[in-house]
Amino acid sequence: MRAAEPRRWPVAPTLAALAALLGLGMVIAALAGPLSVAPATLWRGLWEGQDAPGYLVVRDLRLPRILMAALVGAALASTGAALQGLFRNPLADPGLIGISAGAALGAVSVIVLGGGALGHQAIPLAAFAGALVTTFLMWRIASRGGETRVALLLLAGIAIGAIAMALTGVLTFLADDNELRTLTFWAMGSLAHSRWSDVALVAPWLLAGIVLMPLLARPLNGLMLGEQAALHLGFAVPRAKRAVMVLGAVSVGAAVAAAGQISFVGLVAPHLVRLLIGVDHRWLIPGAAALGAVLTVFADTLARTLVAPAELPIGLVMALLGGPFFLVLLLRRNGV
Numbered sequence: 001m002r003a004a005e006p007r008r009w010p011v012a013p014t015l016a017a018l019a020a021l022l023g024l025g026m027v028i029a030a031l032a033g034p035l036s037v038a039p040a041t042l043w044r045g046l047w048e049g050q051d052a053p054g055y056l057v058v059r060d061l062r063l064p065r066i067l068m069a070a071l072v073g074a075a076l077a078s079t080g081a082a083l084q085g086l087f088r089n090p091l092a093d094p095g096l097i098g099i100s101a102g103a104a105l106g107a108v109s110v111i112v113l114g115g116g117a118l119g120h121q122a123i124p125l126a127a128f129a130g131a132l133v134t135t136f137l138m139w140r141i142a143s144r145g146g147e148t149r150v151a152l153l154l155l156a157g158i159a160i161g162a163i164a165m166a167l168t169g170v171l172t173f174l175a176d177d178n179e180l181r182t183l184t185f186w187a188m189g190s191l192a193h194s195r196w197s198d199v200a201l202v203a204p205w206l207l208a209g210i211v212l213m214p215l216l217a218r219p220l221n222g223l224m225l226g227e228q229a230a231l232h233l234g235f236a237v238p239r240a241k242r243a244v245m246v247l248g249a250v251s252v253g254a255a256v257a258a259a260g261q262i263s264f265v266g267l268v269a270p271h272l273v274r275l276l277i278g279v280d281h282r283w284l285i286p287g288a289a290a291l292g293a294v295l296t297v298f299a300d301t302l303a304r305t306l307v308a309p310a311e312l313p314i315g316l317v318m319a320l321l322g323g324p325f326f327l328v329l330l331l332r333r334n335g336v
Contacts, residue, residue, distance in 0.1 A: 009276045011283045018290035022070065025297040029066045030058050032301055034308040060196075068194040068202075069300040069314075070293040072259045073269075075206040075251040077292020078213045080266030081273070081285045082244045085220035087154050090274075093266040094252040097154060098138065098161025099131050100263075103256035104187065105164040105171075106130025111186070112171045112179055124201060124257030131253030134160055135245050150227070150241070189262040189315030191300050202254040209251030210289050216240055216247075217281035224279065262315045264322045265292045271326070295322065 031037050037054040080093040087097075094100050106126035137160055142153035172183055219240035222230030230237050255262070273287040296314070299321065303312045 008278050011277050011287075014277050015283065015287055015290065018287060018294060022290055022294045022297065025294055025301070026066050026070065029069075029297055029301040030062050032305050033057075033062065034305075064196045064199050065191050065194040065300065066297060068199055068258055069191055069296045071199075071203055071206040071210070072191075072255045072262065073265050073292040073294070073296025074289035075209045075255050075292075076262065076266040076296075077269035078210055078285050078289040079248045079251045080292075081270035081281065081288040082213050082216060082220060083248060083266075084270055085223060085281055085284075086241060086244050087150055088223065089154070090271055091267070092154065094248060095261070095263055095266065096161070097157030098134050098159075098164060099157070099249055099252040100256055100261055101161040101164035101168070102134025103127040103131040103253045104261055105168050106133075107186065107257065107260075108168050108171050108183060111182055112175045124198075124254075127257035128205070128250075128253035130164075131249045131256065134164065135249035139242075139245060153245075186260040187315075188313030189260040189318070190303075190311075190313055191259050192304075192311055194258065198258060202258045205250050205254035206258075209247045209254075213244070213247055213251075213289075214282065214285045216243055217285055220244075220281040260313075260315065262296065262318060264315075264318045264326075265295050268322055268326050269295060 030042060031039060035054065035057055037058055041054040042058055076094060083092045083094065083097065084090050086092070104127070106129050107123045109130075110123050110126040134157075138153055138156045141156040142149050172180070175183055219230065219235040219237065222233050222235040223237065223240075225233075227237055269292040270284065270288040273284055273291055277283050277287055295318070299318045300314050302321070303314045303317045306312060306317075
């Protein structure tokens with residue numbers, strides 16, 4: 001007999017619940033920290049314009065950080081959902097195919113080789129350029145005769161990512177003590193230095209992936225049946241492939257530039273949403289973006305409160321909390 005299909009949750013209520021959970025997480029993140037802020041203080045600051053000390057901390061330090069966390073998490077998760085659909089592989093994510101490694105190499109090059117003298121925005125721009133170069137190389141390797149072979153694209157991404165990680169290791173070996181501290185914390189992910197100017201710099205690039213990636217949902221649904229089937233259904237498959245890769249490079253490059261390398265969210269958020277509401281990318285991509293934002297906001301809140309006034313790298317918190325949970329979920333679904 002055929003195994004019963006897992007019961008799916010209703011799409012609209014699930015997406016609404018994720019949005020509500022994101023709002024709740026952002027409020028908790030605004031109030032929590034080494035300096036606790038009372039809800040009344042936050043309310044007076046928002047609606048009555050009273051610049052109480054607690055409100056100034058929230059406005060100038062916590063709000064840009066919270067917004068950056070939500071945007072980074074949403075961008076990584078929506079990119080992960082699209083890449084998993086493109087490669088027809090639930091294990092595909094921005095880290096696996098080398099985009100994150102390329103962005104990291106660009107940023108590390110600036111830190112170690114002295115490019116920071118070019119200005120405050122040199123590291124984000126270098127990370128962005130690294131992601132674009134990595135994506136271009138993958139695309140050139142996998143494209144032959146006007147066609148792009150998805151399997152070769154995945155393998156090329158893994159190989160280029162390994163090379164980028166090796167070069168990053170060489171630069172780390174050459175770094176001095178001060179640079180090593182920056183590299184270590186940055187490589188594990190951090191939102192500690194997020195300010196409104198940083199949000200203004202990367203938000204358009206992050207929003208490009210978050211907003212535009214769902215527009216590719218129908219071609220990605222067609223690709224679930226196979227590339228030839230998608231072509232016969234009338235989808236412009238080569239154009240959809242290019243769009244996913246370019247948007248992925250833009251989103252991941254901006255995310256790494258803003259927060260360093262944050263693993264796990266691009267892999268797990270799409271998988272969890274797929275378990276809840278199914279595989280239709282029209283709902284999967286926005287649902288993954290919402291859950292990715294929730295996970296990143298909560299992880300960053302824990303990162304800055306667990307050992308306050310010190311701070312943990314957000315990538316470390318995400319891996320420590322999310323990895324075991326994801327493993328338990330997989331074991332339960334397989335009856336172990």
